[in-house]
Amino acid sequence: MENKKTMNWNSKNITEGDNRAPNRAMLRAVGLEDKDFTKPIIGISNSHSNITPCNAGIAPMAELAAEGVQESGGVAQTFGTITISDGISMGSEGMKYSLVSRETIADSIENVCQAQSLDGLVAVGGCDKNMPGAMIAMARLNIPAIFVYGGTIKGGRYKGNDLNIVSVFEAVGTYNSKQMSLEDLEQIERRACPGTGSCGGMYTANTMSSAFEALGMSLPYSSSMTSGVTEIHKSAKEAGKTLLNLLQRNLLPLDIITRESIENAITTVMAIGGSTNAVLHILAIAHAAKIALTIDDFEKIARRTPHIVNMKPSGKYLTVDLHAVGGIPQVMKILLNEGLLHGDCMTVTGITVKENLANILAKPPKNQDVIYPIENPIYNRGHIVILRGNIAPGGAVAKISGVKKPAITGEARIFDSEEECTDAIMQDKIKGGDVLVIRYEGPRGGPGMREMLGPTALLIGKGLGESVGLITDGRFSGGSYGMVVGHVAPEAALGGPIALLKEHDLITIDAYSNTIQVHLSIDELMARTKEWKPKPPRYTRGLMAKYACLVSSAEYGAVTDLMLEKVNPKEYLDNKWYKNIIGYSTAKELSP
Secondary structure, eight states: OOOOOSOOGGGSOOOTTOTTHHHHHHHHHTTOOGGGGGSOEEEEEEOOOSSSTTTTTOHHHHHHHHHHHHHTTOEEEEEEOOOOOHHHHTTSGGGGHHHHHHHHHHHHHHHHHHHTTOSEEEEEEOSTTHHHHHHHHHHHHOSSEEEEEOOBOOOEEETTEEEOHHHHHHHHHHHHTTSSOHHHHHHHHHHSOOSSSBOSSSSHHHHHHHHHHHHTSSOTTGGGOBTTSHHHHHHHHHHHHHHHHHHHHTOOHHHHSOHHHHHHHHHHHHHHTOOTHHHHHHHHHHHHTTOOOOHHHHHHHHHHOOBOBOBTTTSSBOHHHHHHTTHHHHHHHHHHHTTOSOTTOBOTTSSBHHHHTTTSOSSOOSSOSSBOOTTSOSBSSOSEEEEBSSSOTTEEEEEOTTOSSOEEEEEEEEESSHHHHHHHHHTTOOOTTOEEEEOSOSTTTTTSOOBOHHHHHHHHHTTOTTTOEEEESSBOOTTOOSSEEEEEESOGGGTOGGGGOOTTOEEEEETTTTEEEESOOHHHHHHHHHHOOOOOOSOOSHHHHHHHHHOOOGGGTSOSSSTTTTOOGGGGGOGGGGGOOOOOOOSSOSOO
């Protein structure tokens, strides 16, 4: 798509009798007047919905962003985008539609902006897929754009303990193992989500909002603000005004989204202990921006970036607590001071990262343990580890924060769906030392690459989080933690090695050496490839069938326009994978 360097026809004074008069007539019907036809028309992508608390507080923010546009000399036109709730669909067939919705959101925003020839875009989003979907669209469109985050939820409280949505998932496992009363389970459920906003820990929504602030595509401090408060409403209106400044300067998304700013986003994700979903989404954003990026780049950045923010799910605090001690700007200033960020990257404020952070101290506030000093980090390296081996020659993603020993060798327990594994955990058929394998849940095989918060939370609730490993070609919620490995590529549906595993095979997951291996000879793996047969597609019509036909491997971000360019699915059945088993040695210790 070509860059748009000029305003469209809507912003020009159209002469009487011009053949665009019908267009003006349509615009008059929605409130435009003569004076408006000389102004830029700005789209407000509004993902408000009461389907999920993440988006239920967005409507007033979209209205305020529109006010900011109008007051600054633009014409605001609002259009809706979809949202779904991962938390509600988690563990069900509906969860397969979650990642698909990222593509639907990106496509719908692109569709409206292109069809209506909009001059600029303010995207307001709150749930996991609204954000990467909007950013993918911004990179594709490359018209002046800014992202507005709907805000994080306040924490719940019960019996002196902080609560959030993951507390409920874990409580189910604890109750099921007879370590919690039904009354306590019900009270946790009632108190965990006290209002609107995205899930409160450093889960996917707050991870992506933080990444976007570090990327330079949203206003400073906005990524950790609380839903519904005056501060975030003011920020939304300011974003609308900022958009007009971007348009006047012709400052476009691809002037801001660069290789260096992508690295800033990844570095920040590593420092704050963000969700593994950031790998998938940042790869997709980079692809949309035509920036070369691989999963191995995440490992390189992780090795040089200390983990310094003490956030749930593996840590102690919620995003509201991070905001209270300086938010993402404070974290970024610490990183910048250590030479870990590119300070000359441009941002939507019209000035650079370094200039935005100029008045912030380079040390975290005293008498708090949300942000650690960089010389005394929680971990010496980033918490996300990229693994490779004969199970995942295309790579896999693990999150080691909160894991006492990020290595395990155990017998495989094979499940061809999330439901099969969940039932086994609930029925106490899993024991310490097992390595659970959930397959045929990848982008194509699921289809949709479901998150596995249910099984991981149940393991934690049953006290098995430290002793059981889990690998999958699906993915994990930002709320998952433990010795879990997702994004295994190539996936089972494409004949990847994970499809060849059998019950009781010996598997090693070793984050120290960046390896994920099954203890089988190459000859045995080769013999099993001859036995493997693809499963019939789970969907043959409609959205999911189309998605399964188009979606790329997780190692490329599970995008739906890459296959058309250069990836041949038949390559996933090439035996050369088994001849070159790739391993890495880490540059720094993973332990605290």
